[in-house]
Amino acid sequence: MARIIVVGAGSAGCVVAARLSQHPGHEVVVLEGGPDHAGTDVGTQLASANWIDAMGATAAFDPDLLATRLASDTPRQYHRGRGLGGSGAVNAMLALPGLPRDYDRWAEVYGLDAWSWSAVEPTFRSLKRDLVATPRSGYTPMDNALVDAAAELGLPSDVDTHTPYDGGGTLWRHADHAGRRSSLETYLTPARDRDNLVVRTDSRVDRLLVEDGRVTGVLLTDGSSLHADQVVLSAGTIETPAILLRSGCDRPGVGKGLQDHPAASILLALKPGHQEVRAKESCINAVLRLSSQVAEGDIHILPMQGALSVSSPQHHAVVMAAVMTVTSTGEVRLDPDRPTGPPVIAERMLTTERDRAVMREAVGHAVRLLDTQAFRDIVEEAFIDADGTPVSALADPEAYERWLAGSVGDYFHAVGTARMGAADDPGAVVDQRGRVHGMAGVRVIDCSVMPEVPAANTHLPAVMLAERMSSALLADLASGVANAPLASHQGAPRVPSL
Structure with missing residues (x-):
């Protein structure tokens, strides 16, 4: 059948490797640039259901990977799991599908009819069976305060966060x-005893080998x-x-279109009796979803x-x-001085007026929440930086702008640097099945x-995408068109629903 190399064993790559290796005729080799943390102190930290433990596992991150968040920012460490x-081994284990309009916009704006909400919803519904929602009895004081504050403000406080409705509610988690x-525990680890699956760690890929336009x-x-x-790149958005x-792909969209969620944090000193951090238990169990003046x-x-x-x-x-x-x-983009080293990441968050306006609204909502009785009952002091500047300083527009410029961070949700689209779309790098335009194999x-x-x-969403694209690749391998030049098999079936 086929020998397939999967580059990267992250949230998507683990799914791809497991699904492809279910078929004994295919030989699957996974190349992961980092180590296997199993059986180490780092692995113990990563296994915890408390995200704070994972973030403390510094060896699970690349210390040389830096990024600028704002257009005028200086580079700071960029946290990607290694x-x-x-x-997926270092995230907060929160599982949300996104809003139906997200995927319908993919279809309407980018012509990705195979990725509308009606197309992807069945996969999300299937994946939900493996998710866990913390019961109210397992809430932290902060979780309780958030949903109670939502009720105080006249918002729903028990929404199913898998739905698109505003309000507070319990988060679903992959824990x-x-x-x-995550994908490692759910997909790759159970598959590693298969004879047709080889996992190689500390094996970083420089470039693709290309002959006459074929990888x-x-x-x-x-x-x-x-x-x-066949080579599958699942090395992540960076x-x-x-x-x-490095492989000479000449699509102008390669590396462009990077997006992430900008976030700002308010620090809270809690009153005695509400300060405990429970070992190995989730530190985030609830969310409040709100609509801005711009969108729902x-x-x-x-x-x-x-x-x-x-x-x-x-x-x-x-x-x-x-x-x-x-x-x-x-x-x-590549670092011209070290093209095989960590790439240069410029996030340029909050460069549009729309994003800046919604960020201001989001911070305003957070400040108003702190003024509810639910938060006053547990919060002794609220401040916006390590020096204890009180949150009241944000009422000054200039102080707000200075604070945001120095403290805005990302949610580690990077996407978009090799986006889907038609071959005549200059910003597109791959088609709806993930096939790279202009490069076979x-x-x-x-x-x-x-x-x-x-x-x-x-x-x-990464797991959903990997499930559907893996199924599409298997269908193409079965039909014998997986490695044909892209233009010769545009009529292949669309990405199947799972």
């Missing part, structure tokens, strides 16, 4: 009582090469375009029980305000193909 599981249940394998950074009938650029459902307010940084006075919790429908775009299956970031944490 090792088996990828960013269980034993801890993290025949990959060249690793150690100088070795591997040949295959590394996938870097590999394509485009703001998230998240509560986190615990601290990721040091401040004076000490804080015990964080309220995060995020813009979930984004119009600003950035790019990923290679597909991209990861968040880089999403044309816009959905209003959701991107792990679950």
